[in-house]
Amino acid sequence: MRLIRDGAVRTEGLAGVILRSSSLADVRDAPTLALGALLGHWTRRSSLFELIFAPPYVSSGLRSTPVTRPLHKTAPRFLSILTLSAACLAMTACKSSPERRAEAEKRIANAWTDADSDGIPDAAQMRSFEDRASFRRWFAGIAEAQFYETSGEWNENQRDCAGLVRFSLREALRTHDRPWFQRMGDRYDMIAPDVRAYALETNPLGEKIFRTRDGVFAESDLRDGTFSEFADAKTIKSYNCIFVSRSRERAKPGDLIFFFQPWSRNFPYHVMIFLGQARVAPEGHADWVVYHTGSPPGAEGVVKKVRLAVLDHHPDKRWRPVETNANYLGFFRLKILSEAQ
Numbered sequence: 001m002r003l004i005r006d007g008a009v010r011t012e013g014l015a016g017v018i019l020r021s022s023s024l025a026d027v028r029d030a031p032t033l034a035l036g037a038l039l040g041h042w043t044r045r046s047s048l049f050e051l052i053f054a055p056p057y058v059s060s061g062l063r064s065t066p067v068t069r070p071l072h073k074t075a076p077r078f079l080s081i082l083t084l085s086a087a088c089l090a091m092t093a094c095k096s097s098p099e100r101r102a103e104a105e106k107r108i109a110n111a112w113t114d115a116d117s118d119g120i121p122d123a124a125q126m127r128s129f130e131d132r133a134s135f136r137r138w139f140a141g142i143a144e145a146q147f148y149e150t151s152g153e154w155n156e157n158q159r160d161c162a163g164l165v166r167f168s169l170r171e172a173l174r175t176h177d178r179p180w181f182q183r184m185g186d187r188y189d190m191i192a193p194d195v196r197a198y199a200l201e202t203n204p205l206g207e208k209i210f211r212t213r214d215g216v217f218a219e220s221d222l223r224d225g226t227f228s229e230f231a232d233a234k235t236i237k238s239y240n241c242i243f244v245s246r247s248r249e250r251a252k253p254g255d256l257i258f259f260f261q262p263w264s265r266n267f268p269y270h271v272m273i274f275l276g277q278a279r280v281a282p283e284g285h286a287d288w289v290v291y292h293t294g295s296p297p298g299a300e301g302v303v304k305k306v307r308l309a310v311l312d313h314h315p316d317k318r319w320r321p322v323e324t325n326a327n328y329l330g331f332f333r334l335k336i337l338s339e340a341q
Helices: 014-021 023-042 048-053 070-111 128-150 161-173 179-186 234-239
Strands: 055-061 063-066 243-245 254-261 268-277 286-291 304-305 330-335
Touching: 014 128, 023 286, 128 161, 128 286, 128 304, 128 330, 161 234, 161 268, 234 254, 234 268, 234 330
Parallel strands: none
Antiparallel strands: 055 063, 243 330, 254 268, 254 330, 268 286, 286 304
16 A cells, blocks of 8 residues: 555545554554645645645546545545544644653753763753754853843943853843743843753752762752752852863864963952954954953953954963964863763
8 A cells, every 4th residue: 555645644544544553653553644634735735725626536547637526525534534534633732641641750860970971961962953052052142132231131240251151141042032021121022942851940950050079970969969059260260161172273163262360369260261252343253252351359340252363463472372382271072061972
């Protein structure tokens, strides 16, 4: 029995598939076949009216001649297909519900695994290319926006280099719906699709998304303070990132650049966010970074946006992102972007 003919799914043999099914797998395919049948007819009709009531066609050479059929005979054809599809869907739901429950239970059981032993639960990492790309665009875009206008949602007491990372990361993971845009202001638009794996509101770690000490993840970490809402630059680098390279050729948007300045006793670590190609005024370059200068006592820091090519010639050689500078630690990548399977 052929189900495919001339690029459209035929409905004539569908009942036979259901009635002659000898396995659950065949029954599970029935809703797909029923839907395919409807879509097959739809693609050959120009309107819903024709889908339901149009007469069948009889092929005669190179032309197809419509066969006139009374309305009371054509309508039941469609209703039969619809009824059969509904029955198949109901059967599938009943037959497969135990397996669906098992799959759900398996996902819950695996929510707190740490397959790559990096200290971050697998459930909090983005495994799909689409999610990683969306997050990078939101993270970099929100950070860049702070250069043009600092968001009122960014706590004034946390405005430093690590604070920019924390703020941009949290906002990147939120659901970007109408309330979010109303809260953030007119400068923001739909940069990318939301991350599908989870939102900050449904993140398995909640608001405490930063690991604060070394070790493989254990469920007890959720209760003993291992994860926190706050993390300084050293904590972000040491427990929430992996080293990528000291070469900018391997950097991706959303990666972090770290410097270590031992002469600064209170905050020896400094972090910048690599944008790559900026969303605003890229000027044909793809080596932009954004960072907060920090807030020394008695002064207010600012957010800066600059090219790596410019920093290469910084008057203070300790701030040059070049491999010959021992204070430059290189590019790091957030563990939630881990591509390990």
